[in-house]
Amino acid sequence: xxxxxxxxxxxxxxxxxxxxxxxxxxxxxxxxxxxxxxxxxxxxxxxxxxxxxxxxxxxxxxxxxxxxxxxxxxxxxxxxxxxxxxxxxxxxxxxxxxxxxxxxxxxxxxxxxxxxxxxxxxxxxxxxxxxxxxxxxxxxxxxxxxxxxxxxxxxxxxxxxxxxxxxxxxxxxxxxxxxxxxxxxxxxxxxxxxxxxxxxxxxxxxxxxxxxxxxxxxxxxxxxxxxxxxxxxxxxxxxxxxxxxxxxxxxxxxxxxxxxxxxxxxxxxxxxxxxxxxxxxxxxxxxxxxxxxxxxxxxxxxxxxxxxxxxxxxxxxxxxxxxxxxxxxxxxxxxxxxxxxxxxxxxxxxxxxxxxxxxxxxxxxxxxxxxxxxxxxxxxxxxxxxxxxxxxxxxxxxxxxxxxxxxxxxxxxxxxxxxxxxxxx
Numbered sequence: 001x002x003x004x005x006x007x008x009x010x011x012x013x014x015x016x017x018x019x020x021x022x023x024x025x026x027x028x029x030x031x032x033x034x035x036x037x038x039x040x041x042x043x044x045x046x047x048x049x050x051x052x053x054x055x056x057x058x059x060x061x062x063x064x065x066x067x068x069x070x071x072x073x074x075x076x077x078x079x080x081x082x083x084x085x086x087x088x089x090x091x092x093x094x095x096x097x098x099x100x101x102x103x104x105x106x107x108x109x110x111x112x113x114x115x116x117x118x119x120x121x122x123x124x125x126x127x128x129x130x131x132x133x134x135x136x137x138x139x140x141x142x143x144x145x146x147x148x149x150x151x152x153x154x155x156x157x158x159x160x161x162x163x164x165x166x167x168x169x170x171x172x173x174x175x176x177x178x179x180x181x182x183x184x185x186x187x188x189x190x191x192x193x194x195x196x197x198x199x200x201x202x203x204x205x206x207x208x209x210x211x212x213x214x215x216x217x218x219x220x221x222x223x224x225x226x227x228x229x230x231x232x233x234x235x236x237x238x239x240x241x242x243x244x245x246x247x248x249x250x251x252x253x254x255x256x257x258x259x260x261x262x263x264x265x266x267x268x269x270x271x272x273x274x275x276x277x278x279x280x281x282x283x284x285x286x287x288x289x290x291x292x293x294x295x296x297x298x299x300x301x302x303x304x305x306x307x308x309x310x311x312x313x314x315x316x317x318x319x320x321x322x323x324x325x326x327x328x329x330x331x332x333x334x335x336x337x338x339x340x341x342x343x344x345x346x347x348x349x350x351x352x353x354x355x356x357x358x359x360x361x362x363x364x365x366x367x368x369x370x371x372x373x374x375x376x377x378x379x380x381x382x383x384x385x386x387x388x389x390x391x392x393x394x395x396x397x398x399x400x401x402x403x404x405x406x407x408x409x410x411x412x413x414x415x416x417x418x419x420x421x422x423x424x425x
Contacts, residue, residue, distance in 0.1 A: 011198025036167030228258030235354035276302030
């Protein structure tokens with residue numbers, strides 16, 4: 001296979017299909033989503049068998065248990081894929097929505113119409129369910145999609161792709177509206193991210209190395225985030241009943257997600273009150289605490305085991321651990337907390353625990369991150385929890401999409417003008 005010729009062919013088909021998808025009715029798109037869900041259920045056995053082949057190869061290559069877990073499809077997982085597509089069908093269609101129409105002195109009316117991006121390229125690793133999720137979101141938002149999954153899920157991804165093609169065709173939409181790359185050759189990624197004539201945006205979903213490579217080499221706009229160094233700040237006006245539960249959930253519900261809290265800031269005036277109970281909770285969960293000298297002194301005085309306490313280094317303030325480790329710093333006040341976050345954060349998600357309205361509103365306004373929360377766990381920074389139905393990924397960029405990217409994030413606005421014979425004078 002000549003990779004360049006193959007990818008050019010994929011690109012041409014996607015561009016042609018994107019024109020048809022942009023004009024597709026909501027009814028046709030919803031019918032396709034339900035047809036694909038039905039195909040997935042009807043071919044459950046083939047999907048599980050394909051996944052079993054992937055797992056056998058992955059074990060032979062020595063993939064670790066965490067990756068094997070993400071790679072595994074079960075009966076429940078297959079049903080979840082089908083249900084996810086049906087849920088997307090129930091979401092409002094953003095395409096064609098007209099907003100902000102205002103009449104100008106000339107008599108014309110000016111507003112915005114929401115339109116598809118065109119062709120969305122998505123590069124991802126391990127999880128085969130992403131193939132169905134990404135196909136569904138791109139389809140509903142009127143886009144064509146080129147999906148490139150990891151080599152470890154090749155068989156399952158191709159089996160899911162067949163279901164998608166069948167469902168699109170049954171609904172009268174072009175089967176090439178969703179194409180799953182058939183080769184594991186890394187050169188295909190290099191071609192995909194350098195075809196601006198065929199691809200309008202790239203969404204990488206995977207490890208930091210993958211995203212750095214895509215960001216460095218792409219000639220197509222990229223929607224991405226690199227790190228998830230999320231902060232929780234315990235303000236001087238925090239409710240004692242909220243502090244430990246929020247910190248516990250934000251840090252320990254899951255360690256390996258990008259919306260897990262990696263840094264804890266505590267106002268000096270309440271540090272002696274709150275930090276010991278936080279420390280005992282974290283120690284009981286097996287979390288290592290990398291603290292500033294002041295916080296470590298309080299934690300030691302509270303009887304936290306020395307094995308759980310480490311002197312924080314400068315690099316800890318900006319680290320995404322994805323592990324049972326948290327950086328802890330005592331700050332003087334709200335101003336110092338905001339300054340620390342804006343210096344060290346990756347721009348993903350930050351939370352304040354406070355009953356002071358002025359402090360909460362300042363935190364919301366002045367913290368420069370994609371999601372900012374008051375009295376809630378950072379773990380809520382997720383497309384499903386935000387009511388988007390699902391997400392294609394998280395963006396820490398400031399242009400176009402920011403935060404969880406759902407259907408609306410896969411569209412853009414264009415200006416529209418409504419007139420009645422007006423001419424410019």
